[in-house]
Each structure stands twice: as C-alpha cells, then as structure tokens.
Amino acid sequence: MTEKPRSIWLRSERSGRGPVPEYGRTQIASAAIEIADESGLEAVSTRKVAARIGASATSLYRYVSSRDELLELMLDTSCATLDLTAPLIGDWRRDLIELAEQLRGLYRRHRWLLDLAQGQPSLTPNVVLLMERALAAMAPLDVPGGTKLEAFAIMNGIVASVTRLEISSGQSNQAWQKAQVEFLASAVSDGEHPHLSAAFASPAVEGDADMLHRVLPRVLAGVLGID
Template sequence: MPESRSIWLRRERSGRGPTPEHGRDRIAAAAIDLADAGGLDAVSTRRVAAAIGAGATSLYRYVRSRDELLELMLDTATGELDLTAPVTGDWRGDLLVLAHDLRAVYRRHPWLLDLAQGQAPLTPRSVAFLEYALAILRDVQAPGGAKMEAIALATGLVAQLTRLEVAAGRSSADWQAAQVEYLTAIVAEGRHPNLSAAIAAPGGAGDGEDVLDRVLPRVVAGVLGIA
C-alpha cells in the first residue's frame, strides 16, 4: 500500500544504524531558527540538515520536500498558542484573547505571515486551534459554515494588521496615533466637511483603542449575523 501524501498520516521515521535519530520536532526547531534569522528564503533542506548535523540526503527520510518542512514549521509555531484557557462564554472577549496571542506569535515569527496567506495547509496544531476557536463560538446561534468563515476572516485580519506593523516597524497603535494627528490638522482647515464629521463622531478617531480590539469583534459579528 502506498504511503499517504500527507506527512501527518505517515508514521514518523527514525535514523538507521549509527545515524543519530532526528525527529520532526528537532527538524522543525532548526528550520524555525533559520527562518527567524533570515526569513523563509533562508530555509532549505540542505541548511536544515547541516544545522542538525545530518546529511542532506538523510533528511528526506523524515520530510520528502521543502513544502513538508514548511508544514512542520507551521505546526510547531502554532503550538506556541495557548489553547488551554477555559472558554468563559464571552465569545468576543475570548476571541480577542486568542487573536492577541496569535498576533504575538506572528510578531515572534514574521515568516509565518507568508505561510498564512493563500491556502495554508492543515496540521495537527492548526486543527487544534480551529477546534478551540469553534469552542469559543459554540453558544453563538449561527450556522457552522458561518463560524468557520468568521474564524478564517478573524485570523486573516490578525495576519494583515501584524503584517502592516512589521512592515512599518511599529505597532498599529503608534501608526494610528500618527494618522489621527495628521487628520486632525487637515480637517482643521475646514475643506473636508464629511471627513471632519466622521472624525468628530464617537470613536471616529479611534479613541486610542487597539485597532484589533475595535475591528475584529465587528467583523466576526457581521459574518455571524449578530447585531
């Protein structure tokens, strides 16, 4: 019987003979160290093999391709999320806690943002993340498909906001403060009445609140059809 295409459905292999064993966890850790230092372009099977003291060819006993290596990295990094906190019943609050935790992981490993875009592969720990997020939304009266879409949009929003922060080299709060300062000066000239009215409305300038805290619950509520 041919082996599964998915690395997660194949039995983990070990070294043979005098060759020391190189488990998936050790391989993923070495690859993450390379990516943290130089981005995804710094990750190759040859470099990872060298980092763990293995031959490049022998690494293929554990991962068949660079794509599988990236899957291991994604799974290991996702494992940094705290999925042990009890669900309180306040889905907005619980989801924000999870979102901030996810943003912290993205900040520690900016290369994850590249893996998160497009069709990111499912891994054991990403499935655990999905299960936990669905537990947060368990009591929300909405179809299961809508909940899955809401979680996808929420994680996408976290990734996008973090990407902007990483690119700008500062937090979204700092960026927002700079934009508010500029807009305040502009509307004071009196040539943008609609913009002035929007900023003058409650919350129009953000009131210093984290963009993630303000926007994410609204996006998720909209997808779930909650007023």
C-alpha cells in the first residue's frame, strides 16, 4: 500500500474517493482567516470553519486532516497577497527592506500571523515563493546559500518583533510607556547606573526614525558578513 504523503501540499485537494470536491482549500482558508482576524488564532477550529462555509465538521476532514494543516492553509493564503513579481532594484539592502515592509504590512493586516511566526515555521507554496524572492535579492552576494537562508529567517524574526512592538505600543499603552520613562529617569538619576544614564542622556538616533529601516540592514550585513 502506498503511504499517504505527510505534507498537505503533496496531496490532492480532497482525499479519498467520491465526487468532485465541493469546497476548495482557498475557500476553507479564507473562512479560517476571517475568524482569526475577528477573534484571534485560538478561536479557529475545524467546527467553526465548517460552520462558516456551511459544511459539517466531519466533511472538512476530507480536505484537512488536522488543525495544523488548517493553519498551513491560512499561512499560504495570506502570503499569496504579497507582491513577489515586481522587478528587483538590484541593491540587496533596499530589496530586502522592500520585502520586509511587505511582511510588516501582512503582519499588521493579520496579527494572528505573529503567533504563527513564534512557532516552528511551515513551508507552503507561497512561503517558498517568499524565500525565493529573498534569495533572489541576495543573489549578487558571494555568500553561502545556508547563510542567506539564515539571513532570511532572521529578517522575518526582526520584522515580526518590530511589528509586535509597534502594535503593543499603540495609543492604549501611552500611560504605561510614560510610567516606564518616568521610572527610568528616576533610576538613573542616583548616579549608580552610569552606563544606563549615559545611554538615556544620548540624543535621539539621527536619520530614519523607522526602527525596521535602522536595525534590519545592519543586522543582515552582520549575518551575511558584508561591510
């Protein structure tokens, strides 16, 4: 007996025998994405997705065998909205920053993706296209492929972290931020934390105020060993 492929992407749209599939993976993923956008990733279940598309929970297992596969479908469908076909500029820093900006926009539109980014990454068709785009941007660099893949993973991690920080530091957290600044100012005023005091007294960073634009190129240059 032939073993069923472990990856959903190596199987047909609907497993088993029977009529032509009544639902498609994109339809199932879109319903799950709607639920996640409304109520968070924890709210996503096979039962709720089935109800959203007017199917039974049992019938949905003909298309996805587990919740993990459902999450893969959601990730892939979300990444399909990225524009990965425009011509590259030819400057690896600018090309990766442009890609990072697209990722940040994707994380902002679907905040539950930040939770997926914390776990073990899944490879889906559109994630593979995303990786190919990043590697194409780094193609002119004489750097081992494994190092380039590490750079891509680090880039994604930085984008996710920066986006999460931007979201958490919204208007609702202004009082909390003010309290932290006031406490830090008090803590460094006693003279017992000279290095922290010097850092706190330093002028603001000049140039681009966007943290992603400031930090990402320097980190990637270090990972890739580029001056």
